[in-house]
Amino acid sequence: MTESPHPLLPAATPLLRLDPDLLQIGGVDGRDGLRVQPAGDEVAARLRRLDGRRSERAVRAEWLADGVPGDVVDDLLAGLRSTGLLHDLAAADLLAAEPGPAAVARAGLELPAAVPRAGAGGRWRARRQSAVVVDGATRVGVPLAAVLAASGVGWVHVRDRGATRAGDAVVGGVTAADEGRPRALAAADAVRRASPLTDLRPLPPDRAPDLVVLCRPWAAADPLSAALQQAGTPHLVATVREETGVVGPLVLPGGSGGCLRCADAWRRDDDPAWPRLAAQLAAVEPAASGATITCLLTALTAAVQVLAHLDGGDDPVTVGATLELRPPGILPRLRRWPPHPGCVCHGGGRGATPP
Numbered sequence: 001m002t003e004s005p006h007p008l009l010p011a012a013t014p015l016l017r018l019d020p021d022l023l024q025i026g027g028v029d030g031r032d033g034l035r036v037q038p039a040g041d042e043v044a045a046r047l048r049r050l051d052g053r054r055s056e057r058a059v060r061a062e063w064l065a066d067g068v069p070g071d072v073v074d075d076l077l078a079g080l081r082s083t084g085l086l087h088d089l090a091a092a093d094l095l096a097a098e099p100g101p102a103a104v105a106r107a108g109l110e111l112p113a114a115v116p117r118a119g120a121g122g123r124w125r126a127r128r129q130s131a132v133v134v135d136g137a138t139r140v141g142v143p144l145a146a147v148l149a150a151s152g153v154g155w156v157h158v159r160d161r162g163a164t165r166a167g168d169a170v171v172g173g174v175t176a177a178d179e180g181r182p183r184a185l186a187a188a189d190a191v192r193r194a195s196p197l198t199d200l201r202p203l204p205p206d207r208a209p210d211l212v213v214l215c216r217p218w219a220a221a222d223p224l225s226a227a228l229q230q231a232g233t234p235h236l237v238a239t240v241r242e243e244t245g246v247v248g249p250l251v252l253p254g255g256s257g258g259c260l261r262c263a264d265a266w267r268r269d270d271d272p273a274w275p276r277l278a279a280q281l282a283a284v285e286p287a288a289s290g291a292t293i294t295c296l297l298t299a300l301t302a303a304v305q306v307l308a309h310l311d312g313g314d315d316p317v318t319v320g321a322t323l324e325l326r327p328p329g330i331l332p333r334l335r336r337w338p339p340h341p342g343c344v345c346h347g348g349g350r351g352a353t354p355p
């Protein structure tokens with residue numbers, strides 16, 4: 001990165017006074033902190049101005065103008081970086097932020113999680129420019145859409161054709177008062193409550209989504225998943241089947257993890273009757289499913305996977321695997337679904353040798 005980073009010290013980082021000249025920055029939650037001396041109130045005030053909106057060059061110039069020696073400035077910034085307290089934004093991240101004090105306050109809380117350490121600048125911009133389609137305004141899909149929008153995803157569209165039922169209402173999703181309204185409209189209202197400026201419109205034909213989340217319970221048998229695979233659109237399953245939350249697999253067409261048909265083929269190997277069962281499961285409008293805690297934990301687990309994919313970096317854990325969340329403990333259990341040798345997604349065919 002050749003541009004000067006924009007250092008951000010999150011507003012929630014404690015600045016604690018040990019004596020009039022000794023300041024402790026962070027270090028109270030099991031993470032590393034930094035003690036600085038000499039550090040009067042003016043140092044604390046300067047640290048609070050590290051809000052990510054100015055380049056390191058500008059910050060340095062300001063501190064030098066205040067009479068702070070250059071090596072002291074450099075040591076302080078290096079110390080903050082080495083303890084992981086400082087987040088380096090890229091100029092592009094800031095251009096991608098929404099204007100206005102309310103949006104800045106919201107983004108200030110989301111940015112540290114999106115830009116977790118020095119050198120990861122640009123992730124926020126990637127998130128802001130991403131478009132996610134949530135297919136199914138379910139008790140998982142709507143809270144998930146709201147969480148994604150609140151986390152900075154710039155475009156979140158919830159797709160559904162049904163009318164809201166009493167059982168669809170869930171914390172963070174559609175409300176009891178929405179019963180009878182079109183689910184897509186009720187879902188859009190829920191997302192708007194969480195993030196007023198997010199684009200909620202359907203994507204135009206020339207804009208492919210960066211990810212589609214399939215929130216209906218039996219998406220593998222759905223023709224939609226085959227179309228996504230063909231179009232090369234990444235897609236993730238996030239749903240509650242009966243009582244069990246299921247997140248994954250995250251399918252990256254052309255990647256290493258296999259597809260939804262692979263998982264379906266493994267099931268068919270276990271039970272030859274599976275295709276007939278799956279066809280019946282997918283043929284009907286499923287009843288609302290999942291306890292509130294299961295739905296919300298499933299939505300949050302899915303949101304972590306979506307954001308990991310949008311932000312870039314290593315493949316999320318659900319590539320080629322599902323995380324299953326079963327009450328009452330709801331501790332996630334990882335179940336692997338490797339590519340099936342008979343599935344066309346990996347050039348396989350009938351007669352290939354199972355792994």
Ligand SMILES: [Zn+2]
Nearest residue numbers: 259262343345
């Ligand atoms: Zn496959």
